[in-house]
Amino acid sequence: MQSLVGIAALLAAAWGVAAGRSASTPLFFRIVTYGLACYALGTGYELLRDAVIASGALRAADLGGLAATGFSIGLVGRAGAFFFLFSSYFGALDSLADGREPELARYRLGALAAPAVVVGLGAWLSALLGLRPVALLALVPVAGTSYYALKHLVMPDVEMGIIRVMRPYNACVLLICLLQPITLLGAGLGLAHGAACSLAAAAVLAVMPLARSGVSKWFL
Numbered sequence: 001m002q003s004l005v006g007i008a009a010l011l012a013a014a015w016g017v018a019a020g021r022s023a024s025t026p027l028f029f030r031i032v033t034y035g036l037a038c039y040a041l042g043t044g045y046e047l048l049r050d051a052v053i054a055s056g057a058l059r060a061a062d063l064g065g066l067a068a069t070g071f072s073i074g075l076v077g078r079a080g081a082f083f084f085l086f087s088s089y090f091g092a093l094d095s096l097a098d099g100r101e102p103e104l105a106r107y108r109l110g111a112l113a114a115p116a117v118v119v120g121l122g123a124w125l126s127a128l129l130g131l132r133p134v135a136l137l138a139l140v141p142v143a144g145t146s147y148y149a150l151k152h153l154v155m156p157d158v159e160m161g162i163i164r165v166m167r168p169y170n171a172c173v174l175l176i177c178l179l180q181p182i183t184l185l186g187a188g189l190g191l192a193h194g195a196a197c198s199l200a201a202a203a204v205l206a207v208m209p210l211a212r213s214g215v216s217k218w219f220l
Helices: 002-019 027-055 073-092 102-110 113-129 133-154 162-185 191-218
Strands: none
Touching: 002 027, 002 162, 002 191, 027 073, 027 191, 073 133, 073 162, 102 133, 113 133, 113 162, 133 162, 162 191
């Protein structure tokens, strides 16, 4: 079912490339597009790897010692996607939205709930399903991204209206982040994993149009 999210990421990235061809396209929109493309590449690698193993042309043991720890190039691709999303907040948006005023401190503190959920759920699934701890490393950039998504979702609007117009996008990114522990680590959960992947795929398909709508209003 994880392939469903990868296909959604590929379609979303292709849409982002087509919609962002103009030279005036904001860097923020391009970074989000690159992130989804990275996610699609990571998922594509794992699909090809699994297909080769299933064909008998390669054994899982032939992948080397790192594979035995739970490491996968596909995990690097997925983690890289959230590094892109994190950088889009940290470098392109947060300085405009958060002026570090003392009265906003409660929103910054409250936003820590999102990474706590991501890390806590990932650790619980790892213990429950007997997963290798190295797989949890892929959730580190997810946790960082979830912090900014929640903070920008709940904090008051600013003079330029950036927070208001980007709230649908931030809600969608937050949903994708919160689903990542299940989609990445919860393959043994059966129906719950399938439902999480389906919901994550729908959110991934929606995130680029929402980003486009938000930045279009932002630049008006």
